[in-house]
Amino acid sequence: MKRATFDRETLMQKCTEETGLDDFGDPWFHRPYDALVDAIREEARLNRAGDFVAQMQFEKVLKDRLLAQDWFRRHPEILERALPRPVIVVGPMRSGTTRMHRLLAADHRFQNLRSFETISPVPPRDFEPGDEHDQRLVDARKIQRMARLANPRTLSIHPTGPDQPEEELGLLVNSFWGMKHEAQWAIPSYGRWCEQEDSRPAYRQLARLLKLVSWSQQKSSLKPWILKTPQYMLDLDAVIDTFPDARFIFTHRDPKAVVGSAASLAWNQTIIYSDHADAHAVGREWLHKTEQQIARMRRARDRIDSKRRIDVHFEEMDRDWPGVMTRIYQFLGMEIEPALPGMEDFMARSRALKRKPHRYSLAEFGLDEGDVLERLSDYVETYGVRVEQRERRTA
Incomplete structure (x- = not known):
């Protein structure tokens, strides 16, 4: 197998020649592209398959950027669309953000991204808006089938399907930004680089892509978006500036479960692409990232008017999800009754998937419960987070 190349100029030229387009948008x-490549070369220790997949991903993002600019040029009305009053779910990775997002997405009064659209947010050139026969759906099925073959645990940890509601990670990947890369490759220096950078340009591009997705779905621009990704914890200032009229739902969970589950998710993806993955290093990194998520969220959330934010706890949702969702709809000023049938259907399907729970422990990642709690004790106390006593966990 030929060794991959990650050189930016080389790949940009290749994508330009293949598409006949040369406008990649905001340079x-x-x-972040260069910082990511440096980290991959120096730290990721990818196997041959990992090299190949990384190059394919880079080329795909570059082509998507070219195609997006072409759509904006041919249809300037796309960028004139509004993104009014989105509802944004913000919480640490593995704190129940997916469950909350999918419950809200069951309400057709909102709009949401689907899994195939986060994989491929930009339609092909010959796409007709509103077309239900989308080649991206076919491609997403193939990608998810390959992921299941590479490591069956990945899709049991985060179950999804090509047309299921999904988070906006792919829209941030379009700027080579965010935790999606760090959950796939062992690249701590890239994470440290991102911590020092202003992420607002990545969120400007995310907003432009949301408008493109909404236009391609032929949805009303007055319909609010449901948005979520744990990356928002790290970039909350940029999120607030990009969506100044957003409503925010903050999710909270025992930090021991958050760190252990996040490390397990990252580990099960990293081992696909590297034969040298270190479980203890993964554990240390995701403890650090969880600390960063919480600290940065806490610094920014006071900018949000108290009438535009609400807090929800993981165990509350486990115990009484209809009661919690009723409280959220009161916060949103909406009637919950039209949404309940879709929510009940989602919860029934979710319970069926729990027959194969995600099992993990802190110990397998070289982490100690007491140390995790000590480092995140202020978060627990400030938000009244319930701490579980058992060490081996699921979900």
């Missing part, structure tokens, strides 16, 4: 993406 800010060069900086």
Whole structure:
């Protein structure tokens, strides 16, 4: 197998020649691209398959950027669309953000991204808006089938399907930004680089892509978006500036479960692409990232008017999800009754998937419960987070 190349100029030229397009949009993406490539070369220790997949991913993002600019040029009305009053779910990775997002997405009064659209947010050139026969759906099925073959645990940890509601990670990947890369490859220096950078350009691109997705779905621009990704914890200032009229739902969970589950998710993806993955290093990194998520969220959330934010706890949802969702709909000023049938259907399907629970422990990642709790004790006390006593966990 030929060795991959990650050189930015080489791949940009290749994508330009293959598409006949040369406008990649805001060149800010060069900086996270280069930081990411440096980290992959120096730290990721990818196997041959990992090299190949990384190059394919880079080329796909570059082509998507070219195609997006082409759509904006041919249809300037796309960028004129509004993104009014989105509802944004913000919480640490593995704190129940997916469950909350999918419950809200069951309400057709909102709009949401689907899994195939986060994999491929930009339609092909010959796409007709509103077309239900979308090649991206077919491609997403193939990608998810390959992921299941590479490591069956990945889709049991985060179950999804090509047309299921999904988070906006792919829209941030379009700028070579965010935790999606760190959950796939062992690249701590990239994470440290991102911690020092202003992420607003990545969120400007995310908003532009949301408008493109909404236009391609032929949805009303007055319909609010349901948005979520744990990356928002790290970039909350940029999120607030990009969506100044957003409503926020903050999710909270025992930090021991958050860290252990996040480390397990990252580990099960990293081992696909590297034969040298270190479980203890993964554990240390995701403890650090969880600390960063919480600290940065806490610094920014006071900018949000108290009438535009609400807090929800993981165990509350386990115990009484209809009661919690009723409280959220009161916060949103909406009637919950039209949404309940879709929510009940989602919860029934979710319970069926729990027959194969995600099992993990802190110990397998070299972490100690007491140390995790000590480092995150202020978070627990400030938000009244319930701490579980058992060490081996699920979900």
